[in-house]
Amino acid sequence: MPLPLDRVDLSQLDVLVIDDNKFIRLLLSDVLRSFAVGTVREASSADQALFKISQRRPDIILCDWMMAPLDGMALLKRIRRESGMQRIPIIMITGHATSEHVSEALGEGADSYIVKPFRPATLMEHILKIICRSQVEYL
């Protein structure tokens, strides 16, 4: 699939990675830094994520679905209810590959959906789509 942009400068981008799995947080953060993303922040739980979002609004959120005690879907619903957080683009990351799960995530307001395992190219593609969407829609 052709990428929506040829060239990009991600140095002003602020991405929040939410995953209770330390290795996956590390992997996502390393890949984002290698994309030259300016600010990469991490949260290991939904509560920590909400606190970090309230401190400073990220441009994009990468959120794992399977977390405890509050899972990614519950966090997604919380974020979509909170004023000031509603329009933050959210990419859900999960091991569930069924169409029901995709529908559920998109229905609850996720902007896109990545199924594990995935390669950095897939992550970049999803980020670029969100950046392109911001041309026509305030995010």
Place this chain on the structure above:
Amino acid sequence: MPPKSLFERCQGAGAVSVAQLIQQGEAAADSLMKDYGKHIQDRLDELESLAKTALDDRRDEKKWDAFLTALRDVQSSGATAGSVWTEKYAIALLRELDLRKESDRHLPLLIALHLDAIRLAANGNASHADLMGLGDRLTLASEKLAVGSAQAL
């Protein structure tokens, strides 16, 4: 002046080729995945400890839940890191735990066998053929250790 859109902020003078950034991302991911075994050692130690705690007090649902959560976590990281056999052994153990009651007398042995296999797979030193053979032997062990034989708790 209205704030710049995300698109505008990502089109600065420092824009570089997306293909190059993807290449950098692939290299970063490959490097980390190569060391997956090292990164996950602490988690595997914790998993073993949680298994022991759950087996020591089998009626305590919270302890089982903590063990299951950690096991799913290892499965998920194995899938993401491309450690296929870590993921497969974790799924196999999850299946055993789903199939058997907490009181099953073979559970300690089955858990120990699967956790050893997960550690071996995560370390990344064993060949695919060896790990496949081990997977077959685990299946065989599971079939031999019949479901339903409970021990008094």
